[in-house]
Amino acid sequence: MDAGVTLLGVRHHGPGSARAVAAALAQLRPDTVLIEGPPEADRITALAGEKEMVPPVALLAHAADDPARAAFWPFAEFSPEWVALRYAVERDLPVRFIDLPAGHTLAPDGTPDEAAAGAPDGCPDDATRAPSGEDAAAADPIAALARAAGHDDPERWWEDVIEHRTPGADALTPFEAVAEAMTALRETGPVGRRDELREAYMRQQIRAARRAGHRTVAVVCGAWHVPALRDMPTVAHDRALLAELPRKVRTEITWVPWTHRRLSQHTGYGAGIDSPGWYRHLFGTERDTVARWITRIAELLRAEDHPVSSAHVIESVRLAETLAVMRGRPLAGLTETLDAVRSVMCDGSDVPLALVHDRLVVGDALGEVPDGAPAVPLQRDLTRLQRSLRLKAEAADRELALDLRKELDADRSRLLHRLRLLGIDWGTPSRSTVNSTGTFRETWRLRWEPEFAVRIAEAAQWGTTVESAATGKVIGDAAAAAELSDLTALAERALLAGLPGALPAVMRLLADRAALDTDVAHLAAALPALVRALRYGDVRGTDSAALAGVARGLAERICVGLPPACTGLDADGATAMRAHLDAVHAAVGLLTADDGRPAGEGPTVEGPAGSAGGPEGSIAERWAAALRSLAAREPGGGPATGAPGLLRGRAVRLLLDDGRLETEEAGRRMGLVLSPAGSPADAAGWIEGFLAGGGALLLHDAALLGLLDDWLAGVPADTFTDLLPVLRRTFSALEAGVRRTVGERVATGPLTAPAAVSEETPGYDLARADAALPTLALLLGIPAPAPERPRIPHQASHRDT
Structure with missing residues (x-):
C-alpha cells in the first residue's frame, strides 16, 4: 500500500467506529477523503454540510427509466461514513465515493446486488462479515473473532472491543488491529465475486486520487475490504475484472430522510441495527453514559404514568454497573441497563420494558434533507402541499381527525386519498374515537416511511403534481380493471380524492362495462361502492350526477334479475348471494333517501x-x-x-x-x-x-x-x-x-303472546305515551304517526316494538 494512503476499516453504523474515524481524521489531516458508497453521489456531497441536513438520512439511487429498481445507502449520526463526509465538507476537502457505481448494480443484467434487492451495502454486519454470494464463505467474521477471544456472544464482544472504547493516544492503532484480524479471516475462505468487483473498483479510485496529486488520502470503508485494498494487484488485473461489469444504466440520485426504525430492520430497506437509539446515545454522550441513559428511561416511564423516583434511577445505575463488573465488561451495555431497569423500575415486568425498547432503544427519529436536494417535480409538489396544509411527515404514529366541513381538513383529506391512489399510504383510515356517525368526519393514522421516496419516484410517471399523477393513475387503473366492482371502487376513490378530471373516463368505462355485464352478482358487488361515492360526493360538494344515473341503472337491473339469479344456488352460492343481498339493500336505502x-x-x-x-x-x-318475489320462490x-x-x-x-x-x-x-x-x-x-x-x-x-x-x-x-x-x-x-x-x-314453559295494551290497561297512560311519539319518530328518522291513530296490540306491529 502507498504510504500516502491510510485505510480506516469500520463497521457501518457503529458509534465506536465513528468516534475512532473522527479521531483518526483529526490526527491524519488528509487532503482528500474517499468513502465507500456510490460515485453518483459525488455531485451532492456538499448538501451534507447544510444545517437543514439532519441524520438519519439516506442516499437514494434509482434507474431513471424504472424507479422501482432502487437502492438506499443509509447514514446515521453515528455512522463512520457520515462522520468522514461531514469532516471533509466542513473543511472544503475533496471527498469522493469509491464503491461500484449504482448504474452497474441497478442494471437489469447486472451482478445481483444487495442494495438493488433492498438491503444496501452499509448494513452494520456487512462491514465485518464474509460477503454473500454463490461462492461466499459461510462463516460470520464477528462470530469467528469472538470465538477466538473466548466469547459466545459476537455482538457483545464487538461492543466491548470497539463500540465502548474511546480513542487512545494513537488513533490509528485500532484500525491496524482490525486490518490484521480481517486479513486472517479472509485467508480462511473464498471471497465472493461481487466483493472482488467492488474492491477492484475501489482500488482504481484510490489510484486515481494519488494520480490527482493528493499526498494524504484517507479511505473509510468496511473493515472486510481493508486487506484487499492494502495489497494492491496490478492495474491490468483490476481492469480485467471490471470488464465483466454489465453496461451501466442511467440513474438518478438524491438524499432522502431516513428513520431509526428502518435502521433497526434486518430485511427490506433496513440496515440491521438492533438498537439505533442506544447507539446514538453512545455516540453523543461523552461522560456518565449509563446514568444519563437510565435517566432518559425514567423520564419516559414517568410520562407514561409509571411510578419512578430518583431512588429508582440511582439503584438502576448501581445495578447496571455491578452487572457489568460481574460479566467482565468494560462498560455497562444495553443488556445490563435493560436488565437493571426491568428489575428496579418495571418490577420484573416486560410490558413497560417493551415501551422503553420501542421509544428509546429503537426510537422514532426521522431525518431531514434541505430543499436544495434533487427531487422529481412530484416530490416538490408534495413538499409544498405538506407545508401549506401543515401536515408534517413524522416517523411516529399519530392520529389525525378531520372535519370535512372545514376547508383545510377537506384539502387534507383529498391529499391523503390521492396519495393512497398512488400507493403512498402515508395515511390509513381508522375508526374514529369520536362518537359520531356523520360522513363529514374522517380519522386517519399517519406514519411516514422512508420507502415512500421510491414510490414517489415511481408515481412521477403519471404526472408532475399530486393531483395530476393521481388522475393519471386512476385513468390507467380504470383501463386495466378486470371487474365491474373494480371500476366502481375506483369511482368512489376518485370522488373521495377530489379528482374531477378522472371521473369522465372512469364513468365511460363504467357505463360500457355495466351495459354488457349481465351477472347479477357482479352488479350487486358494484352498486354499494357507487352509492357510497354519491354519499361522500354530497359531503364534499362534488358533482356526482353522472354517478347517480349509473347507480340507478345498476339498481334497476338488479331488481329485475335478482329473483332468477337466486334460483338453484348451492350452500356456498346462497351464502355469497346473501352478502350481496344485504349490501344492495343498504345501498338502495341510501340511493332512495331522496327519490322524490x-x-x-x-x-x-x-x-x-x-x-x-x-x-x-x-x-x-x-x-x-x-x-317479495324472492321470498315467494319456494x-x-x-x-x-x-x-x-x-x-x-x-x-x-x-x-x-x-x-x-x-x-x-x-x-x-x-x-x-x-x-x-x-x-x-x-x-x-x-x-x-x-x-x-x-x-x-x-x-x-x-x-x-x-x-x-x-x-x-x-x-x-x-x-x-x-x-x-x-x-x-x-x-x-x-x-x-x-x-x-x-x-x-x-x-319458563309454553310461550304465549302478552296481553294487548288498551285504554283500560292498569298502569298505562296512553295519552302521555302519544305525546312522546313525535320526538321518538324524529330520533328514529321515520314519519310521525297521525294524531288519531288506531290502538293496536303491542305484539302485532314489528315497527312499534
Missing part, C-alpha cells in the same frame, strides 16, 4: 294480500317487489326450482325491517316454512336468513318465538343432528343478551 317521496310520507306496508303503495316506479318499490318441485331458504328468509326479514311486511304476515310465512311438510334443512336456512339481522324481535313477538320453539322441539333426532351446525351458527350470531333472554323465556 313527499316529505312526511311514510313507508308503505304490505298487508296479507301483498298489496303495496308508495310512488309507483320508484327504485325502493322495485326493490321491495324483487324481495322450492315446490325441488331445490333446483326455487330459491334457498337462506335467501327467502333474509328477504322476509328485510321487508319486515322496512315496514313493508306486517309481523302477522312474517309469522304466517315462518309457520309455512316450519310446517312438517317442509324440508328441515330448508327451514333451518330460512331461520338463519331471517335472524341474521338480529334476534331481538323474538323477544318482542312471542308468536314468532313460539313457532320457532315448536319447530325445534318437533325436529326428529337424526335430522336435528344434521341441522345442528346451521342452528349453532345462527344462534351464536345473536347478541349475548338476546340469547340469554330467549333461553330464559323458553325455559
Whole structure:
C-alpha cells in the first residue's frame, strides 16, 4: 500500500467506529477523503454540510427509466461514513465515493446486488462479515473473532472491543488491529465475486486520487475490504475484472430522510441495527453514559404514568454497573441497563420494558434533507402541499381527525386519498374515537416511511403534481380493471380524492362495462361502492350526477334479475348471494333517501294480500317487489326450482325491517316454512336468513318465538343432528343478551303472546305515551304517526316494538 494512503476499516453504523474515524481524521489531516458508497453521489456531497441536513438520512439511487429498481445507502449520526463526509465538507476537502457505481448494480443484467434487492451495502454486519454470494464463505467474521477471544456472544464482544472504547493516544492503532484480524479471516475462505468487483473498483479510485496529486488520502470503508485494498494487484488485473461489469444504466440520485426504525430492520430497506437509539446515545454522550441513559428511561416511564423516583434511577445505575463488573465488561451495555431497569423500575415486568425498547432503544427519529436536494417535480409538489396544509411527515404514529366541513381538513383529506391512489399510504383510515356517525368526519393514522421516496419516484410517471399523477393513475387503473366492482371502487376513490378530471373516463368505462355485464352478482358487488361515492360526493360538494344515473341503472337491473339469479344456488352460492343481498339493500336505502317521496310520507306496508303503495316506479318499490318475489320462490318441485331458504328468509326479514311486511304476515310465512311438510334443512336456512339481522324481535313477538320453539322441539333426532351446525351458527350470531333472554323465556314453559295494551290497561297512560311519539319518530328518522291513530296490540306491529 502507498504510504500516502491510510485505510480506516469500520463497521457501518457503529458509534465506536465513528468516534475512532473522527479521531483518526483529526490526527491524519488528509487532503482528500474517499468513502465507500456510490460515485453518483459525488455531485451532492456538499448538501451534507447544510444545517437543514439532519441524520438519519439516506442516499437514494434509482434507474431513471424504472424507479422501482432502487437502492438506499443509509447514514446515521453515528455512522463512520457520515462522520468522514461531514469532516471533509466542513473543511472544503475533496471527498469522493469509491464503491461500484449504482448504474452497474441497478442494471437489469447486472451482478445481483444487495442494495438493488433492498438491503444496501452499509448494513452494520456487512462491514465485518464474509460477503454473500454463490461462492461466499459461510462463516460470520464477528462470530469467528469472538470465538477466538473466548466469547459466545459476537455482538457483545464487538461492543466491548470497539463500540465502548474511546480513542487512545494513537488513533490509528485500532484500525491496524482490525486490518490484521480481517486479513486472517479472509485467508480462511473464498471471497465472493461481487466483493472482488467492488474492491477492484475501489482500488482504481484510490489510484486515481494519488494520480490527482493528493499526498494524504484517507479511505473509510468496511473493515472486510481493508486487506484487499492494502495489497494492491496490478492495474491490468483490476481492469480485467471490471470488464465483466454489465453496461451501466442511467440513474438518478438524491438524499432522502431516513428513520431509526428502518435502521433497526434486518430485511427490506433496513440496515440491521438492533438498537439505533442506544447507539446514538453512545455516540453523543461523552461522560456518565449509563446514568444519563437510565435517566432518559425514567423520564419516559414517568410520562407514561409509571411510578419512578430518583431512588429508582440511582439503584438502576448501581445495578447496571455491578452487572457489568460481574460479566467482565468494560462498560455497562444495553443488556445490563435493560436488565437493571426491568428489575428496579418495571418490577420484573416486560410490558413497560417493551415501551422503553420501542421509544428509546429503537426510537422514532426521522431525518431531514434541505430543499436544495434533487427531487422529481412530484416530490416538490408534495413538499409544498405538506407545508401549506401543515401536515408534517413524522416517523411516529399519530392520529389525525378531520372535519370535512372545514376547508383545510377537506384539502387534507383529498391529499391523503390521492396519495393512497398512488400507493403512498402515508395515511390509513381508522375508526374514529369520536362518537359520531356523520360522513363529514374522517380519522386517519399517519406514519411516514422512508420507502415512500421510491414510490414517489415511481408515481412521477403519471404526472408532475399530486393531483395530476393521481388522475393519471386512476385513468390507467380504470383501463386495466378486470371487474365491474373494480371500476366502481375506483369511482368512489376518485370522488373521495377530489379528482374531477378522472371521473369522465372512469364513468365511460363504467357505463360500457355495466351495459354488457349481465351477472347479477357482479352488479350487486358494484352498486354499494357507487352509492357510497354519491354519499361522500354530497359531503364534499362534488358533482356526482353522472354517478347517480349509473347507480340507478345498476339498481334497476338488479331488481329485475335478482329473483332468477337466486334460483338453484348451492350452500356456498346462497351464502355469497346473501352478502350481496344485504349490501344492495343498504345501498338502495341510501340511493332512495331522496327519490322524490313527499316529505312526511311514510313507508308503505304490505298487508296479507301483498298489496303495496308508495310512488309507483320508484327504485325502493322495485326493490321491495324483487324481495317479495324472492321470498315467494319456494322450492315446490325441488331445490333446483326455487330459491334457498337462506335467501327467502333474509328477504322476509328485510321487508319486515322496512315496514313493508306486517309481523302477522312474517309469522304466517315462518309457520309455512316450519310446517312438517317442509324440508328441515330448508327451514333451518330460512331461520338463519331471517335472524341474521338480529334476534331481538323474538323477544318482542312471542308468536314468532313460539313457532320457532315448536319447530325445534318437533325436529326428529337424526335430522336435528344434521341441522345442528346451521342452528349453532345462527344462534351464536345473536347478541349475548338476546340469547340469554330467549333461553330464559323458553325455559319458563309454553310461550304465549302478552296481553294487548288498551285504554283500560292498569298502569298505562296512553295519552302521555302519544305525546312522546313525535320526538321518538324524529330520533328514529321515520314519519310521525297521525294524531288519531288506531290502538293496536303491542305484539302485532314489528315497527312499534
